[in-house]
Amino acid sequence: MNFWRKKTTKKNSEANQRLRLFQENGKVFLEDLVELCNGQSNPIKAYSANQILEATDNFSERNHLVRFEFMYRGMLENRPVLIKRPVWKLYTSDTLEKICRDIAVSSMVSGHKNFLKLLGCCLEFEYPVLVCEYAERIPYKTPNLGMFSWGLGTRIKIAKEIAIAVSYLHTAFSRTMIHMDIQPSNIFLDSNGTAKLSGFCLCVSIPEGETFVKVDAERVEGVLDYLEYKYVTSGVVTEDTDVFSFGVLLQNLLTRNCEVVDCCSDNDDESLFEYEQNVMKLRISDRVSKFVEEGRVFEILDPKMLESLVDEEHERQRMEAVLMLSLRCTGHRGHVPKMIEVAKELRRIEKWTQR
Structure with a gap:
């Protein structure tokens, strides 16, 4: 009985943590959108942390495209995608702002064929993750x-x-x-x-x-x-x-x-x-x-x-x-x-x- 109670408590804790991150990251992201384009941009799909983890096999090394960098190959909704996730060397005091800027500007230019198309993002990690077309x-x-x-x-x-x-x-x-x-x-x-x-x-x-x-x-x-x-x-x-x-x-x-x-x-x-x-x-x-x-x-x-x-x-x-x-x-x-x-x-x- 205690085992199941602990397991349920852990799941609830993880869910609450992801919700908190979603809200905090979303606030910074929306502020960037308002600054750059008055909040008007292409719709951005929100992916869950579970979808990202499944798509990359929990960010496995075999899906890591470039050593020491932040891009992973993944399969999401039956299509190959690029998943951009910050790595340890990028963590600075303004890392969150930089990633939100990447998402905001990517959403503004995604309709143009000469920009890497942003398919969506996930705000449930400590730092947001971008999902892009595969190239x-x-x-x-x-x-x-x-x-x-x-x-x-x-x-x-x-x-x-x-x-x-x-x-x-x-x-x-x-x-x-x-x-x-x-x-x-x-x-x-x-x-x-x-x-x-x-x-x-x-x-x-x-x-x-x-x-x-x-x-x-x-x-x-x-x-x-x-x-x-x-x-x-x-x-x-x-x-x-x-x-x-x-x-x-x-x-x-x-x-x-x-x-x-x-x-x-x-x-x-x-x-x-x-x-x-x-x-x-x-x-x-x-x-x-x-x-x-x-x-x-x-x-x-x-x-x-x-x-x-x-x-x-x-x-x-x-x-x-x-x-x-x-x-x-x-x-x-x-x-x-x-x-x-x-x-x-x-x-x-x-x-x-x-x-």
Whole structure:
């Protein structure tokens, strides 16, 4: 009798805990929705903790897609899904706010084909869990696999589709949305090869009628090579912040695999001057610009891509055009374009025919 009483008590305790988490997480999430879009967004389906645990086999290692990261493969309602769950290394004082921002922005853009579609979320865990359509993240750390066997046309297509997605973020809403974390780990391909942007934990909105917003310069987050210098040194966020990151993405799509360094706000022991110097030393964009200036462009291009060229002269012209566009994005050549201009230029380059 005592055994069943204890078992019932435990179940009731777990149910009460999940209800409490649902209410607390839901409050933060709704506050984010109100800030960003006055509470108006696509309907978001709520999944239970039991559904998530069953879909991932209790977050089993065999369903864990990337070691030390937070994505799991699962089956939910007879369809494959991606389940995003924060892992220990992400736990900070603002982890909940970041995840709710990811859910809120994902819900706003889910109708667009170039964003990873949010199917729903679960608020019954300590930190909310996202359920997304299934797609494969582009492999960017394995030199002999994935993107490193793609031809130039595929790389330009992916870049164009991500540029369209970023343009949408910048222009489709009453408040300009700045992604703040455009880099390969947030880009996915579905079964049709359509590129999709994800990862809105760091997303910042610019108030209506304004062109920038200032954030705490001491809390710089993201991948160091992809961070705009102005943002790093002053905390000023503009559309150019994303344009810079996208320019570096273009460069990484065409050049040899480059190591990147994570930059977190925990590096309080490093002075701002030292930090600025490290940014300048590590920037991919500075290295690409130097090679272009010295006429050594093809020394840095991915040899796998060069091997796949059909019409070498024509394809080299397209590669040079993309690289020059990337250097405009990073402020190394002429004025920095808007993302909608970048998307149009990539469309034009994609359609180039042999002259």
